[in-house]
Amino acid sequence: MKISTAVPYIRVSTQKQGRSGLGLEAQREQLARFAAAENIILTAEYLEVETGKGSNAIDKRPQLRAAIAEAKRLNCPVAVAKLDRLSRDVHFVSGLMVHKIPFLVADLGADVDPFVLHLYAALAEKERALVSQRTKAALAAAKARGTTKDGRPLILGNPEQAAKNRANAMLRAKLLFDQMDALKNLSANQAAKNLNLANVPTPTGRPWSAKTVIRVRNRLAAA
Numbered sequence: 001m002k003i004s005t006a007v008p009y010i011r012v013s014t015q016k017q018g019r020s021g022l023g024l025e026a027q028r029e030q031l032a033r034f035a036a037a038e039n040i041i042l043t044a045e046y047l048e049v050e051t052g053k054g055s056n057a058i059d060k061r062p063q064l065r066a067a068i069a070e071a072k073r074l075n076c077p078v079a080v081a082k083l084d085r086l087s088r089d090v091h092f093v094s095g096l097m098v099h100k101i102p103f104l105v106a107d108l109g110a111d112v113d114p115f116v117l118h119l120y121a122a123l124a125e126k127e128r129a130l131v132s133q134r135t136k137a138a139l140a141a142a143k144a145r146g147t148t149k150d151g152r153p154l155i156l157g158n159p160e161q162a163a164k165n166r167a168n169a170m171l172r173a174k175l176l177f178d179q180m181d182a183l184k185n186l187s188a189n190q191a192a193k194n195l196n197l198a199n200v201p202t203p204t205g206r207p208w209s210a211k212t213v214i215r216v217r218n219r220l221a222a223a
Contacts, residue, residue: 034106
């Protein structure tokens, strides 16, 4: 049967990606090209910022549930740019197929065989597992070298050094007692603005922020 309509579903996996648009436009463009090539009309899109991990991922993805409901109402498939936008879990993808929820994958084409979809889902799941293993191995190797994964020096736990750091932080906070006392009735945000305007240096030399003010206030309260 010739498909004439599809419900587009777009997903990114982090809030940061959602705010930046990273990946969103690429999926939209891929779906638009696919629809134009196959003479398919796309309905209003359903956009989700959520992880695709786990076989129960649909419980955490209301937009996917809504897209499926709309597709059932229109008697048409859900369209995604790539299979992993549905999920990287083979059981999840297989579950959709078992429940006869039709979906199209733009980068695989409109006539892809269900068996091929199972294979791609299994490969996506395996890739996720390999990425996780490589990340853990890289972190372990970096720790053994005494560095973080990106090569920065690793600060290992040292009770004596930690105590010394706390004492130095308390001393720096006490040196700021007069300034902090004068601003005690202001919010942390307003106090930070006043301290920056007065060119009062922070303990680290960076500009004041509400978080820095709160940290110093807490240290003084504990003194």
